[in-house]
Amino acid sequence: MTALRRWLILVTLGIFFFMVIVDGSIVAIAIPTIAGSLSVPTGSANLIIAIYLVVISALLLPFGQIGDRWDRNQLFIIGTILFVVGSWLSGLGFHLSVVLLGRLIQAIGAGITMANSYALVTDTFEPQQLGRAFGIESIFISLGALAGPGIGGIILTHLSWHYLFWINIPIGIICILIELLVFPRKKVHASFKNYDWIGTLLLIIEATIFYIIGAQILTNFILSLILLVAFLFVGALFIQYEKRATEPLLKVSIFSNHTRRNYLLAAFYTFIVSYFFTLLAPLYLQIGLKFSSAFTGELLMVAPLIALVANPLAGFLVDQLNRTSIMKWGLLFLILSQVGLIISNGNHEPTIFILVSILLSIGTALFGTANNTLIMQSAELQERGLVGSLNSLAREFGMILGTTIASFTYYTSISMQTNKSIQSVLGQTLNVIIHGQRVVYIIGLLLFLLAGVAIYKSKEMIKNDAIKTKRSRRSSI
Known part of the structure; x- marks a missing residue:
């Protein structure tokens, strides 16, 4: 495979990945608008977000297994087509049921592509290029x-929500x-005789x-606890x-x-914390500091702009230096x-x-770049789909x-703090908002420290395995 073909595959995977992830958050900003347009309660309109996230989370492991059985390249193309069809249907938007059906099809397509994306990158690139690719x-x-909420705000400013x-x-x-044109083809006859339905x-x-636990936890805590028991049981x-x-x-195994x-596990902890900032930063800037929507949008774009430089540089470093250290x-x-x-x-x-x-x-x-590379390089060819889908599931979950x-x-x-039940920060003082987010970010710090413990344990296990190997070699001499 030529270098140009490899990088075309990677950029195509990346662009599509971008769309899939944006679609998980872009709709949130438009829920009031969509609810008004379709004449439904906002609670019903929230199903547009729910069905997308739930279906993707449920289908990542199944499609990871199918990717290991079948041709991942063809499967990714099918997923892309389904996602586009679902986007068209969701945008028609003349009835909530039509939007939900479109989101269901979108989510199936997204689940197919996300489950196989990491494995496709690993299939396409040599180990010494994998860091740069990721x-x-x-x-x-x-x-x-x-960038999801920012893009959603720009679209709603100039166009209807359908766009x-x-x-x-x-x-x-x-x-x-x-x-x-560029994805390689393989003739694979997949058997679904023993598929795990x-x-x-x-x-x-x-x-x-x-x-449902997430949706009910603020309004019905007892029900959420009951459902948590059911979640653990299942x-x-x-x-x-x-x-x-x-x-x-x-x-x-x-x-x-x-x-x-x-x-x-370390990746899972960091994915949890990453959404703390995404959720709370707009509230802090707009409601707490009274910044305008436009200025808030500009500040929220700082991290994505830095990522444009930081991610390729991280990939280069991962290919050149010790990945665990990175x-x-x-x-x-x-x-x-x-x-x-x-x-x-x-x-x-600011x-x-x-x-x-x-x-x-x-x-x-x-x-993220070092972690993805280490995880995917640990996978054998026949289990790349499973390991890649687990990686995607860690992010979605x-x-x-x-x-x-x-x-x-x-x-x-x-x-x-206020001695009354609060479910909206509108009208709250800056001090109250800072107190609320500080508690959340302390939890985030603890989760990052747990990620550090997981990495440290891995280092100790590697060291212990090396010691055991040396001892076994000595005893055999």
Whole structure:
């Protein structure tokens, strides 16, 4: 495969990844507008977000397994087509049911592509180029995660909400054409005789329960606790079933690689925390500091702009230097950014916010690129789809869990501060807003420290394995 073809594949994967991730957050800003246009309550309109996140989370592992059985390249093309069709249908928007059907199709397409993206990059690039490849792809992931609300605001300012979905169509068609021209083809006869349908059903139930917990936790805490018990029960049932399944969705033995398991765990912790900033930063800037929407948008674009430089540089460093060391430095930058958010008191703004955004962006680039490379290089060819889908699942589940933790902690701490039930920060003072976000960011710091513990444990395991190997060699001599 020529170098040009490799990089065309990577850029196409990245552009599509960007669209998929943006579509997870871009709709949030338009819920009141969509609800008014369709004459439905905002609670019903929130299903447009829910169905997308739940279906993707439920289908990542199934499509990761299918990718290992079949041709990942062809599967990715099918996913792209479904995503474009779903975008067109969602944008028609003459009835909520039509929008939800479109979002369902969108989510299936997104699940197919996200489950196989990491594996496709690993298939396409040599090990010595993998860091740079993941660094480039991380640009699109970072931009998608951070720029969704900003892009949504720009579209709503100049166009109707329908274009939140229709903007995907021309970009998606270009991606499809490139995929048809440059993606390699393999003749693979996949068998679905022993496909794990029960495991897939249990995952769908898990994803649905978890979303309902997030939606109800502020208004019905008792129900959320009951559902949490159900979530843990179904999760335990899923693990036990997967241990006995003929061809399981999740090979539990994949976690016997302690280093990979701990690196996935560290990634999961960081994904949770990343959405704390995404959720709370606009509230701090607009409601707390009284900055205009336009200026807030400009400040929120600092991190994505830094990511444009930081991610490729991180990829180059990962290919040249010790990857574990790069990951540790990235985590250190993330910890420093969290400390900055905790001690921020509204003074010296927007300077402090900009500095924190820079630290956060550099840390994410260094940690994420090194972590992705280490995880995917640990996977054998026949398990790349599973490992890649687990990596994507860590991000998606982290996003949902991070949003739930941040919302619950933020509004609960504000309610305790004001001695009354608060579910909106409109009209609250800067001090109250800072108190609420500080509690959330302290939790974020603790999660980053847990990520550090996971990495340290991996180092100790590698060291112990090396010592055992030396001893066994000596005893055999």
